[in-house]
Amino acid sequence: MTSTRRTRGCSLWAITGCGCGSLAIIGILLVFALLLLRMERERRDPSWDHRAYGACLQNLRYLHGAAERYQRDHGHLPARLEDLDPIYLDTPARLRCPLAAKGRGGPYRYTPDAKNPDDALITCANHGQGAIMVQRNGLLRVPK
Numbered sequence: 001m002t003s004t005r006r007t008r009g010c011s012l013w014a015i016t017g018c019g020c021g022s023l024a025i026i027g028i029l030l031v032f033a034l035l036l037l038r039m040e041r042e043r044r045d046p047s048w049d050h051r052a053y054g055a056c057l058q059n060l061r062y063l064h065g066a067a068e069r070y071q072r073d074h075g076h077l078p079a080r081l082e083d084l085d086p087i088y089l090d091t092p093a094r095l096r097c098p099l100a101a102k103g104r105g106g107p108y109r110y111t112p113d114a115k116n117p118d119d120a121l122i123t124c125a126n127h128g129q130g131a132i133m134v135q136r137n138g139l140l141r142v143p144k
Ligand SMILES: [Zn+2]
Pocket: 053, 056, 097, 098, 099, 124, 125, 126, 127
């Protein structure tokens, strides 16, 4: 038995289908817009590049460990970060913030403490307003 009755406008199934389809399209457009906003934000402010930020933190932690191994072998901290290469580094890329490697920032700053030769700071000023510091105790600190 077939129904010959026609309704005006959309049937219930058509409305449901249109609604789901519309929501899917709106969702896709929203995700696309959010990705574009994120890309634009990263382009304008490199510190928002979260992948680079994570890699930078890994580099700083690695450099801290490498400086400690250098100190254990030589009795003092290296005079420059470059002195760690190649023996104490897995790759020379550790010496540069990922943003600097992309041409969007400066190199790490290595500052031996003049008062205490066993202390040094390795800082990256590319991320945020402050700097990421590796302290002698191995803790990472992100100043406000
Ligand atoms: Zn960095």
